[in-house]
Ligand SMILES: NC(=O)C1=CN([C@@H]2O[C@H](COP(=O)(O)OP(=O)(O)OC[C@H]3O[C@@H](n4cnc5c(N)ncnc54)[C@H](OP(=O)(O)O)[C@@H]3O)[C@@H](O)[C@H]2O)C=CC1
C-alpha cells in the first residue's frame with residue numbers, strides 16, 4: 188500500500204508551530220503584517236487569497252487586503268507596491284498571480300522590496316536561493332521539501348526528476364532538491380523520451396499544468412510521487428497533473444490533490460511572514 192502524504196495534516200502542524208512562535212514574538216513586541224494584493228476577481232485567485240487571509244488570522248499575523256479592479260493600470264499597481272515597500276508597518280507583500288494581461292508581471296515582482304518578498308519571486312530572492320544564501324524561499328517548493336522531510340523520506344543521493352521548469356515551481360524546486368543533495372533532472376515540453384526519464388526517478392515531482400498527464404507508465408515501481416498540479420475536471424472535482432488511481436498502486440508514497448501540496452504552499456507563505464519578524 189502506498190503511503191499517502193497528508194499535506195493537510197502536515198500543514199496544520201506547521202501552522203500550529205508558527206502560531207506558538209507568533210505568540211512568543213508578540214510578547215516581545217514583534218508584530219507581523221502581510222499585505223495581500225489582488226487585481227481583478229478571478230474566482231480561483233479569490234479562493235487562494237481567502238485561504239491565505241484565513242491562515243494569517245489563525246496564526247496571529249495581521250493581513251491587509253488590497254482588492255483592486257481589473258482596470259487597474261500598471262502604474263497604479265507599481266505605486267501601491269512602492270507605498271507598501273515604504274510602509275514600516277507592513278512586513279510582507281504578496282501580489283496574487285496571474286495579473287491581468289495589460290500588467291507586466293515581471294515589473295511588479297521586481298518592484299516588491301526583496302526584504303518583503305514573502306513569495307520569494309524577486310530576482311534577488313531567486314539568486315540567493317541558487318547561491319545558498321539566506322532569503323525567502325519560494326513557497327510551493329519549500330512546502331514540498333517539508334512534506335518529504337516530515338514524512339521521513341530521505342532526499343540525499345536520490346534521483347529526482349522534476350517535470351516543469353516554471354519560475355514559480357520547477358526551477359526553484361530544482362535549486363532546493365540540489366541543496367538537499369539529490370541528483371536533479373528537469374524535464375519540460377521539449378524533453379525527448381519523457382517516460383524513460385521520468386521512470387529513472389526515485390522522487391518524481393510533477394508541475395506541468397496538464398490534467399492527469401502522468402500515468403503508471405511514467406513511474407518506477409516504488410517511487411515517491413509529488414503532484415503539484417491543480418485542476419477542476421469535467422465533473423467539477425479537483426485533480427492534479429498525476430492520474431492518482433493509475434499511479435498509486437505502483438508507488439511507495441504519493442501526494443493527493445486536494446490535500447497534498449496546495450495547503451503546504453500556504454503554510455510556507457506563513458513561515459515566510461513569520462521570518463520577517465524572527
Ligand atoms: N499547489 C500549489 O500550491 C500550486 C499549484 N500550481 C499548479 O501546478 C501546475 C504547474 O504550474 P506552473 O509551474 O505555474 O505551470 P506553467 O504552465 O508555468 O509551467 C508548466 C511547465 O510544464 C512544462 N510542460 C507543459 N506540458 C508538458 C508536457 N506535455 N510534457 C512535459 N512538460 C510539459 C512546460 O514546459 P515549457 O517550459 O517547455 O513550456 C513548463 O515548464 C498547474 O496546474 C498549477 O495550477 C502552481 C503553483 C502552486
Ligand SMILES: Nc1nc(=O)c2c([nH]1)NC[C@@H]1CN(c3ccc(C(=O)N[C@@H](CCC(=O)O)C(=O)O)cc3)C=[N+]21
Pocket residue numbers: 234235238281282283284285306326417425444445446447448449450452453
Ligand atoms: N503570488 C502568488 N503566490 C502563490 O503562491 C500563488 C499565486 N500567486 N497564484 C496561484 C498559485 C496557486 N497557489 C495555490 C495555493 C493554495 C492551494 C490550496 O490550498 N489547495 C487546496 C485546495 C483549495 C481549493 O479547495 O480550491 C488543496 O490542494 O488541498 C492551491 C494552489 C498559490 N499560488
